[in-house]
Amino acid sequence: MTDARKVDLTRVRAYGDDLDDGQVQTSFSLPVPFGDEANEAAKQLAMKMGLEEPMIYHTHDLGEGFTFFIIYGTCQHSVDFTRIEVPKITAKKRSFYTINQAIEETFGRKLRIIGGCTGTDAHTVGIDAIMNMKGYAGEYGLERYPWIEAWNLGSQVSNERLLREAVSFQADAILVSQVVTQKGVHRNNLAELIDMAEAEQIRDKMLFIAGGPRVSHEMALELGFDAGFGPGTLAPDVANYVFDELHARMNESVENA
Amino acid sequence: MSALDLDPGVIGRARSAARAIADQVQTVVAPRTTVSVERTVLRLLGVDGVRKRDDVPLPNVVVDHVAKHAGLEGGIFRSLAAAMLATDSTAQQVAEAVAEDGLTLTHPADESAVRALGTQLGEKAATRIAQRRAERDQLLEEYGTGPDPLHYVIVASGNIYEDVTAACVAARQGADIIAVIRSTGQSLIDYVPYGPTTEGFGGTYATQANFQIMREALDEVGEELGRYIRLCNYCSGLCMPEIAAMGAIERLDVMLNDALYGILFRDINMVRTLCDQAFSRRINGRAGIIINTGEDNYLTTADAVEAAHTVVASQLINEQLALDAGLEPDQLGLGHAFEIDPALENGFLLELAQAQLVRQLFPESPIKYMPPTKHMTGNIFRGHIQDALFNLVGVWTGQGIQLLGMMTEAMHTPHIHDRYLSLENARYVMNTARDLGDEIQFKPDGVIQNRAQTVLLKAADLLEEVGEEGILASLSRGVFADVKRSEDGGRGLSGVLSKSTDYLNPIEEALA
Numbered sequence: 080m081t082d083a084r085k086v087d088l089t090r091v092r093a094y095g096d097d098l099d100d101g102q103v104q105t106s107f108s109l110p111v112p113f114g115d116e117a118n119e120a121a122k123q124l125a126m127k128m129g130l131e132e133p134m135i136y137h138t139h140d141l142g143e144g145f146t147f148f149i150i151y152g153t154c155q156h157s158v159d160f161t162r163i164e165v166p167k168i169t170a171k172k173r174s175f176y177t178i179n180q181a182i183e184e185t186f187g188r189k190l191r192i193i194g195g196c197t198g199t200d201a202h203t204v205g206i207d208a209i210m211n212m213k214g215y216a217g218e219y220g221l222e223r224y225p226w227i228e229a230w231n232l233g234s235q236v237s238n239e240r241l242l243r244e245a246v247s248f249q250a251d252a253i254l255v256s257q258v259v260t261q262k263g264v265h266r267n268n269l270a271e272l273i274d275m276a277e278a279e280q281i282r283d284k285m286l287f288i289a290g291g292p293r294v295s296h297e298m299a300l301e302l303g304f305d306a307g308f309g310p311g312t313l314a315p316d317v318a319n320y321v322f323d324e325l326h327a328r329m330n331e332s333v334e335n336a
Numbered sequence: 337m338s339a340l341d342l343d344p345g346v347i348g349r350a351r352s353a354a355r356a357i358a359d360q361v362q363t364v365v366a367p368r369t370t371v372s373v374e375r376t377v378l379r380l381l382g383v384d385g386v387r388k389r390d391d392v393p394l395p396n397v398v399v400d401h402v403a404k405h406a407g408l409e410g411g412i413f414r415s416l417a418a419a420m421l422a423t424d425s426t427a428q429q430v431a432e433a434v435a436e437d438g439l440t441l442t443h444p445a446d447e448s449a450v451r452a453l454g455t456q457l458g459e460k461a462a463t464r465i466a467q468r469r470a471e472r473d474q475l476l477e478e479y480g481t482g483p484d485p486l487h488y489v490i491v492a493s494g495n496i497y498e499d500v501t502a503a504c505v506a507a508r509q510g511a512d513i514i515a516v517i518r519s520t521g522q523s524l525i526d527y528v529p530y531g532p533t534t535e536g537f538g539g540t541y542a543t544q545a546n547f548q549i550m551r552e553a554l555d556e557v558g559e560e561l562g563r564y565i566r567l568c569n570y571c572s573g574l575c576m577p578e579i580a581a582m583g584a585i586e587r588l589d590v591m592l593n594d595a596l597y598g599i600l601f602r603d604i605n606m607v608r609t610l611c612d613q614a615f616s617r618r619i620n621g622r623a624g625i626i627i628n629t630g631e632d633n634y635l636t637t638a639d640a641v642e643a644a645h646t647v648v649a650s651q652l653i654n655e656q657l658a659l660d661a662g663l664e665p666d667q668l669g670l671g672h673a674f675e676i677d678p679a680l681e682n683g684f685l686l687e688l689a690q691a692q693l694v695r696q697l698f699p700e701s702p703i704k705y706m707p708p709t710k711h712m713t714g715n716i717f718r719g720h721i722q723d724a725l726f727n728l729v730g731v732w733t734g735q736g737i738q739l740l741g742m743m744t745e746a747m748h749t750p751h752i753h754d755r756y757l758s759l760e761n762a763r764y765v766m767n768t769a770r771d772l773g774d775e776i777q778f779k780p781d782g783v784i785q786n787r788a789q790t791v792l793l794k795a796a797d798l799l800e801e802v803g804e805e806g807i808l809a810s811l812s813r814g815v816f817a818d819v820k821r822s823e824d825g826g827r828g829l830s831g832v833l834s835k836s837t838d839y840l841n842p843i844e845e846a847l848a
Contacts, residue, residue: 108753139756142508143501147753198521204710204746207637211818233603235524258746264537292714292747310714 090157101153103130108147113140121148129156166297168306170319175219178318182226185326192221192321193245194254195232198268202258203234205291209254209314218313227318238272245285252286252321255304257294265293266302273303286324288317339733339778340692340788346796347697350652353799357807358656361595364607364808365614369839371526371831373615374399374412376577379585380461380619380843381416381427384544386530387435394431395578396527398441401434406443409836417453418444427457451840458846462622465847468587469624472564475555479564482512483770485705485730485738487762488568488590492517492749494536496546500553505752507557507565509759513590513737515568516550517749518542523573523602524827528582538749542569542579547586566590571616571627572598574828576609580616584623590669590737591620595657596650597630599811600819605826606811615844617661622847627663628737629654632673632706634817640675640710641683644690645794646816647672648697652799653807655698662847665700669737673706674726678718682783684725689787691733692778697792702736705729709745716743720761727765732772738762 085098095102105125111117118135125133130152137149173181182190194206208215210231212222221229230248232241245253255272257265269289276282282303289299290308299307306320375395385394398416402408406415419430419441433439444450489511491502496516503514519536522529532549533541540546551567558565566589571579576598583591595613598604620627631647631654638646651670658668672694676683694703708722723741730738740758742750750758778784802810814820 106753108751139753141505141752141756143505145501145505145752147756204636211637213639213818234601235521235603 088160091160092157093154101131101155102151103154104149104151105130106147106149108141108145110145112144113138113146117146118148121146121150125150125152129154131155166300168296168308168316168320170316170323173315173319173322175224175315178315178322179224179226181322185322185329186226189226189228190251190321190325191228191230191249192252192254192317193230193232193241193248193250194256195236195241196234196256196258197236197238197241197272198257198264203231203256205258206231206233206254206256209256209290209312209317214314216313218315220314221318224314224318238268238275241272242275242279242281246281250285251325252288254288254290254317257289257291265291266298269299269302269304277303286321288320290317339773339776340689340696340785341780342693342696342788342792346789346792350649350792350796350799351656353796353803354649354652354656356803357653357799358660360803360807361610361614361657362660365611367835368607368611369408369411369833369835369841370608370611370828371399371403371408371833372575372612373577373841374402374408375575376581376615376619377412377841377843378416378427378431379578379581380464381413381457383427383431385428385432391530392435393527393530394428394435397435398431402441405440408833410443410838411835411840413454413840413842414444414450415441417450418442421446421449421453454840454842454845458842461843462846465584465619465623468584469622472587472589472624475558475564479558479562481564481566482510483766484702485735485766486512486566486702487759488513488515488704488737488739489755489758490515490517490739490750492539494519494538494540495534496532496540496549497534499540499546500550502750502752502755503550503565504553504557506755506759507554507561507563509756510763511565511755511759512563513566513568514550514554515570515590515592515739516540516542516546518570523570523598523604526574526828526831528575528578542582544582544586547582547588551586551588568592568628571620572630573602574598574604574608574612574831576612577616577619580619580623580625583625584619588623588625590626590628592630593617593620593625593627594630594671595654596811596816597633599821599826600817601630601633603821603826605829605832606808606821606823608826608828608832611832613657614661617658617663618844618847621658621662621664621667624667626667626669626702626737627658628669628704629671632671632675632704635673635675636710638818640673640677641680641686643817644686644791645798647690648694648791648795649798649802650816651694651698652795653802655701665698666702668698668701669704670694670698670701671704671706674708674722674729674741675706675710678708678711678722684729685783686787687725687729688733689778689784690791691729691735692784693788693791695733695735704737704739705735706739707741707745709741712741712745714747716747719743719745720757723758724761724765727762728769730762731766731769732776734773738766 133152139147211220214220287304294307296307378395491499517539520538532545554565568590571591571593598609599606720743
C-alpha cells in the first residue's frame with residue numbers, strides 16, 4: 080500500500096507499481112516498414128514524448144509500409160497537482176423524485192427542455208440516453224419526468240432548426256449532442272449554434288448545454304455554452320443542473336428587481 | 337439436428353404474416369416511381385458526369401428538367417428516347433445537350449420506336465450488369481474466399497486514397513470485406529456526388545469514382561494474397577437505387593440495403609424509401625450483390641433484451657421484400673447485433689440464443705452480425721473483451737458476415753492498428769473455436785432454448801399485429817426501434833410520383 084504522505088503533490092508522476100516509477104504505456108503506428116529501423120524510430124519518438132528507456136513490448140508488420148508498436152517507458156514529466164483548477168458543474172445531486180418535487184415547488188410549472196444531435200451527426204445514443212423515456216443505466220430519461228416537458232428532435236438537426244424550434248417551444252434549455260467527429264467538426268457545429276443564437280438575440284433567453292464523449296464543461300464554456308457534460312452523464316445530472324441554474328437566475332432577477 | 341428445437345408451426349405463422357405485410361408494401365410501391373428511381377434509369381443507360389457550371393450531376397439535371405417540361409409520370413425514358421431517336425444520339429449526349437446547350441426534352445411521338453429502343457437499351461444494361469457479376473464469380477472461383485464468418489471491417493478516413501491504404505492493410509491482416517463508410521449526412525442529399533473525393537466527415541463520400549478506385553486496389557491486393565476481397569458500400573438514403581446502379585457497374589459485392597432503415601433512422605419518408613428499396617434491390621439482385629439489412633440498429637435505440645423480437649420480425653419482413661425484388665436467399669445478409677448490456681447476468685446466454693435463432697430461421701442466408709456499440713465505453717481494454725465474446729458467438733452459431741468490433745468504437749473512426757487488433761482478435765477466437773457449434777446441443781427447457789422460443793413467438797405475434805394494423809400505420813406507431821414516423825412526414829416525399837397508365841421503365845422491365 081502506498082503511503083499517501085510520501086506523494087509529493089507538487090511533482091506527481093505516473094504510477095505503475097511503485098511511487099514515482101513514472102511507468103506509462105503507449106501504442107501507435109508509424110508509416111515505415113517493419114524492421115530494426117522502425118523499432119529505432121519508435122524508440123526515438125517515445126523518448127521525445129518524454130519516455131526514458133522505452134521498451135518495445137510488441138511490434139507488428141501491418142503491411143503497406145506500416146508498423147505497429149506497443150511501448151512501455153518511464154515518463155520523466157511530472158505535474159503540480161496543487162495548482163490544478165478545473166471548472167465544474169456544482170449542481171446538487173437529487174433523485175428523480177426529489178428533482179420533480181423541487182421543480183413543482185419552486186417553479187410551479189414544467190421546465191421545457193429541447194434537444195438534438197446537430198449538423199450531420201446521426202448518432203443519437205447520447206441524446207437518447209438523456210432524453211428518451213427509457214433513459215440509460217437504470218435512470219429514466221427526461222421525457223419520463225412529470226415536471227419536465229422534453230422534446231428530442233433526434234439526429235441531423237440543423238442549428239437553424241434547433242433554434243427555431245427552441246423559440247417556438249419556449250425552451251428553458253437546449254441540449255446539443257455531438258458524438259461522432261472528424262477534424263474537429265463538432266467544435267465548429269457547437270460554436271456556430273452560439274453565434275447564431277447571439278445573432279438572433281436569444282442566447283440569454285435559455286440555457287445552452289452541450290454533451291458528448293468529447294465534450295467537457297471547460298470546453299463547453301470556452302465555446303460559449305452554459306455547461307458541458309461528458310461521458311457517463313445521466314438524465315438526473317442534466318435535470319439537476321438545469322434546475323439549479325434556472326433557480327439561481329430566478330433569484331438573481333428577483334434581487335435585481 | 338439443429339441446436340434449438342424451434343416450433344415449425346410458429347416459424348410458418350411468422351413467415352406468412354411477413355408475406356402478407358410484403359404484399360401490403362407492393363400495393364404502395366407498384367403505382368409509384370421516384371426521382372431517384374428515374375435518375376437510376378439514366379445512370380444505367382450510361383448517363384454520368386456533372387453540369388459544368390454548377391457541378392449538378394447530369395442524372396439530376398435531366399430528371400429535374402423533364403419533371404418541369406414534360407412530367408415524370410410516364411417515366412424519364414420516354415422524353416430521353418424521343419431526343420435520342422430524333423438526333424441519333426446516345427443517352428449521355430442527350431443529357432449533355434440538356435445540361436450545356438439548352439436542349440428541351442418533350443414527349444415522344446412514335447411510341448413503338450421508343451419501346452423498341454427501351455427494350456434494346458434495357459437488355460444492354462442488363463448485360464453490362466451480368467458481365468460484372470460473371471467477373472466476380474470467376475475471381476471467386478480462382479482465388480476463393482475466407483471461411484465464414486467473413487471478417488468485415490470498415491474504413492472511414494474521408495479521403496478515398498487514405499481509405500485505399502487502410503483497406504489494403506486490413507486485407508493483409510485478414511479482412512474479407514472492406515466497407516467504405518459514407519460521409520455522415522450523405523444519405524440525406526438527393527444527388528450522388530461526383531468524382532474522387534478527399535474530404536468527408538466520419539466517412540468518405542460514395543461516388544462512382546471512389547467505388548472504382550477502391551475496387552481496383554482490392555483486386556490488386558486480393559490477387560497478391562490469393563483471396564477475393566469483397567467491397568461494401570451503403571445503398572441507402574435518398575439515392576438508394578442510384579447507389580445500387582453504381583455498385584452494379586463497379587462490381588461492389590456487398591451493400592447495406594434495408595427496406596425500413598431510412599424511414600426509422602434518417603427520417604426519410606416511408607413511401608419514398610419503400611419505392612426506392614424495391615428498385616435498388618432489383619438491381620442488387622441481378623448484380624449478385626449480398627445485401628445487408630439494418631435491424632442491428634434497432635438495438636441502439638431500443639433495449640436489446642426487450643426488443644429482440646422486433647429484430648426477428650423485421651428480418652422476416654426484409655426477407656419477403658427482398659425475395660419480391662428478385663434477390664435469392666443466399667444474397668440476404670439479414671442484420672442483427674450483440675447489444676445486450678454487459679452488466680446483465682447471463683446476458684451472453686441471451687446473445688447466444690438470439691444468434692442461434694436467427695441462424696436457424698434463415699439457414700440459406702449469410703446472416704450479418706454486428707458488434708457491440710451501444711455499451712462500448714472509452715475503456716478500450718474491456719471493449720476488446722466484449723468484441724472477443726461477440727466473435728465467439730459469431731463462430732459458434734455460424735454467422736455469415738461478422739462486422740468486427742473495434743475497441744475504440746464510439747470514440748473515433750478506426751485507426752490503422754485498431755483494425756489489426758480487431759482482426760487478430762477474430763482470427764484467434766474463431767480459429768480456436770471453429771467447430772464448437774457442431775459439438776453443442778442446448779439443454780431442453782433451458783435458458784437458451786426458452787429464450788429463443790419466446791423471442792420467436794413474440795416476433796410471430798408482432799408480425800400478425802402489424803399485418804392487421806398495416807405496415808405504414810405500425811411504423812407511425814413506433815413498433816420498430818421505438819421510432820415513430822408518419823406516412824406524409826420525413827424527407828423526400830416531394831420526389832414521389834404516381835405512375836401514369838403508360839409508365840415505361842426499360843431497366844425495370846429488363847431486370848424483372
